Amino acid sequence: MKSAREPVRITDARSSASPELSAAVHALRALHGSPEQLDALGRSLAPQLAAPTFAGSLTSGLRAGSKWLLAGLAAVIVGVGTTALLERAQAPASAVAAPQPVARSSLKSREPSPPYARARATDKPIVESEPAAAVPAARPRRSRDADRRLPPPTPAQVLVPRPELALLEEAHRLLKHDPAAALLLVEEHERVYPGGVFTQERELLAIEALLGLDRKQPAIERAQRFVQGYAESPHAPRVRALLRRSRPLGAAASEAPR
Amino acid sequence: MKNEIEWIALQLDGEPAGPSRDRSPAGPAQAADRTGTADAPDAARGTLSFDELYTGHAAKVLGLLLRLGVSQADVQDVAQEVFISIHAKLPGFEWRSTPSTWIHGFCVRKASDYRRKLARRRETPMAGLPDAADGGEPERHLVARQQMSLLQQALASLPEKQMQVFVLYEVEQLPMPEVAAILGCPLFTGYTWHSKAMHKIESFFAKHQRPKGRP
Numbered sequence: 243m244k245s246a247r248e249p250v251r252i253t254d255a256r257s258s259a260s261p262e263l264s265a266a267v268h269a270l271r272a273l274h275g276s277p278e279q280l281d282a283l284g285r286s287l288a289p290q291l292a293a294p295t296f297a298g299s300l301t302s303g304l305r306a307g308s309k310w311l312l313a314g315l316a317a318v319i320v321g322v323g324t325t326a327l328l329e330r331a332q333a334p335a336s337a338v339a340a341p342q343p344v345a346r347s348s349l350k351s352r353e354p355s356p357p358y359a360r361a362r363a364t365d366k367p368i369v370e371s372e373p374a375a376a377v378p379a380a381r382p383r384r385s386r387d388a389d390r391r392l393p394p395p396t397p398a399q400v401l402v403p404r405p406e407l408a409l410l411e412e413a414h415r416l417l418k419h420d421p422a423a424a425l426l427l428v429e430e431h432e433r434v435y436p437g438g439v440f441t442q443e444r445e446l447l448a449i450e451a452l453l454g455l456d457r458k459q460p461a462i463e464r465a466q467r468f469v470q471g472y473a474e475s476p477h478a479p480r481v482r483a484l485l486r487r488s489r490p491l492g493a494a495a496s497e498a499p500r
Numbered sequence: 501m502k503n504e505i506e507w508i509a510l511q512l513d514g515e516p517a518g519p520s521r522d523r524s525p526a527g528p529a530q531a532a533d534r535t536g537t538a539d540a541p542d543a544a545r546g547t548l549s550f551d552e553l554y555t556g557h558a559a560k561v562l563g564l565l566l567r568l569g570v571s572q573a574d575v576q577d578v579a580q581e582v583f584i585s586i587h588a589k590l591p592g593f594e595w596r597s598t599p600s601t602w603i604h605g606f607c608v609r610k611a612s613d614y615r616r617k618l619a620r621r622r623e624t625p626m627a628g629l630p631d632a633a634d635g636g637e638p639e640r641h642l643v644a645r646q647q648m649s650l651l652q653q654a655l656a657s658l659p660e661k662q663m664q665v666f667v668l669y670e671v672e673q674l675p676m677p678e679v680a681a682i683l684g685c686p687l688f689t690g691y692t693w694h695s696k697a698m699h700k701i702e703s704f705f706a707k708h709q710r711p712k713g714r715p
Contacts, residue, residue, distance in 0.1 A: 273563060
């Protein structure tokens with residue numbers, strides 16, 4: 243939108259500025275960094291470029307509304323959630339199994355250096371394939387646009403497990419516009435991290451994805467299991483609310499225990 | 501079901517889902533949305549990576565910093581600071597402005613910090629000159645260098661905000677609403693600063709051009 247009051251620019255033919263001033267502005271417009279400076283800048287930013295970070299990947303998408311979900315995730319980001327993680331890892335034995343050591347060790351190679359550990363929390367989901375996989379050669383690193391157009395990877399493609407948080411973060415991002423893809427990611431999380439730290443968040447996302455797909459019955463069943471298994475969870479009120487809204491009015495009386 | 505999804509979206513994002521949602525105003529960057537200069541389609545929103553930002557804007561950042569008065573010797577360091585800040589803030593980027601406007605804001609602030617540091621050190625910034633590869637015969641190139649040098653002196657003599665408005669509007673050729681969004685000032689203030697900057701620069705040129713002018 244261009245305002246009608248926009249002053250005539252010096253470089254505009256209608257401008258009354260002197261030719262010298264106009265030439266000076268043209269010269270300044272031509273000023274740019276050298277290729278060497280650009281290369282050096284790229285080298286100096288190698289740690290940041292190696293630790294993928296995404297716009298709105300966490301603090302916008304999650305902070306915006308799902309404050310309880312964020313609370314769990316943000317605790318990890320700022321590094322104060324260590325205790326909480328330990329507690330969560332020891333949560334109800336019936337619902338939480340031991341994390342898979344293979345998944346953890348395979349992620350180790352992607353760990354950034356300590357000063358950039360914060361960006362690690364927003365790591366891009368890994369969809370690389372092992373050389374032995376049936377999937378053809380690895381894609382060029384920069385083809386992010388093409389990546390976005392790809393459907394969520396099938397389980398067979400995901401030989402390198404994505405970081406737990408990245409999986410759920412991506413699922414949350416997709417929730418509104420593509421609940422089916424979000425549900426796939428949630429299922430992937432369930433398979434790769436059956437006893438993960440974010441089990442409760444996963445369940446919440448699963449319920450919402452199912453509702454988004456209009457699969458009310460599985461959503462209700464899952465929500466009932468949640469409120470029974472995690473009655474004291476900070477997510478429980480929200481799940482109960484979802485449950486209430488999902489049920490037919492007549493069934494509301496037989497709500498799960500609070 | 502649609503209502504239910506909207507309700508869930510409301511719980512998650514605090515705003516209704518759907519293509520026609522109207523984002524709540526949140527600071528001056530909101531003005532940039534109204535300028536219609538979004539440099540990313542809605543479909544791409546939320547998936548912009550630091551890698552993409554760097555690839556798409558590194559050269560522009562270097563150039564803008566130079567035009568804002570950062571010297572050739574320091575531009576790489578300042579650009580690095582810009583991108584480190586972008587990297588740190590990117591997860592919180594909420595598309596209330598375009599990435600380009602957002603990045604311009606970082607450049608303006610870092611260049612401003614740079615000017616202040618330089619002032620404390622009482623050094624004179626020596627902004628770079630166009631590469632010889634820009635074309636043209638040496639004499640014309642020399643004249644362009646002299647005129648640009650004069651403009652840089654004029655810009656260095658301006659109050660900071662006036663200098664920034666001038667660079668963003670006249671040199672970067674951004675629309676004034678976007679300039680105002682970057683600088684976090686009301687639109688009318690942007691026009692005022694531009695007008696003052698123009699007056700001073702034209703006076704500066706009138707004063708310095710004639711004695712140095714060629715016969």
